[in-house]
Amino acid sequence: MFVTRYLPFIGRLMIGLPFAMSGLSKLGAYSATTGMIGAVGLPFPPLAFAVAVAIELGGGLLLIAGYRVRYAAAALALFSLATAISFHSNFADQNQMIHFLKNVMMAGGLLQIAAFGAGALSIDNRHKAGELGANAAVAA
Numbered sequence: 309m310f311v312t313r314y315l316p317f318i319g320r321l322m323i324g325l326p327f328a329m330s331g332l333s334k335l336g337a338y339s340a341t342t343g344m345i346g347a348v349g350l351p352f353p354p355l356a357f358a359v360a361v362a363i364e365l366g367g368g369l370l371l372i373a374g375y376r377v378r379y380a381a382a383a384l385a386l387f388s389l390a391t392a393i394s395f396h397s398n399f400a401d402q403n404q405m406i407h408f409l410k411n412v413m414m415a416g417g418l419l420q421i422a423a424f425g426a427g428a429l430s431i432d433n434r435h436k437a438g439e440l441g442a443n444a445a446v447a448a
Contacts, residue, residue: 374430
């Protein structure tokens with residue numbers, strides 16, 4: 309019971325909180341963030357900044373709440389892979405290699421959430437608990 313009920317929620321917190329915190333920290337460092345985006349050669353740094361904040365903050369909060377988790381996890385997985393390729397592809401630098409692999413691992417975990425859903429403690433599954441109670445009442 310504990311495993312199926314609470315571990316998906318704990319996992320969503322452990323993945324969602326760092327994304328939400330990263331999105332919030334970007335809001336406080338607009339110039340530095342757009343400068344870094346421009347330094348790697350991505351076009352339209354202000355637009356990329358807005359997209360990054362929306363995906364990290366919005367996706368992180370959706371994961372934490374357990375709402376539209378499959379879509380949020382898929383978007384964050386794609387974002388993680390795009391970030392790995394765009395910002396951490398200098399494999400001559402061991403630190404960049406570690407960050408690249410970290411992003412790939414996060415994408416793997418996010419794809420698991422996209423495949424299997426939010427778990428029992430989530431907004432996505434709040435209606436299923438009601439259906440189970442209604443089905444039990446009908447069966448009795």
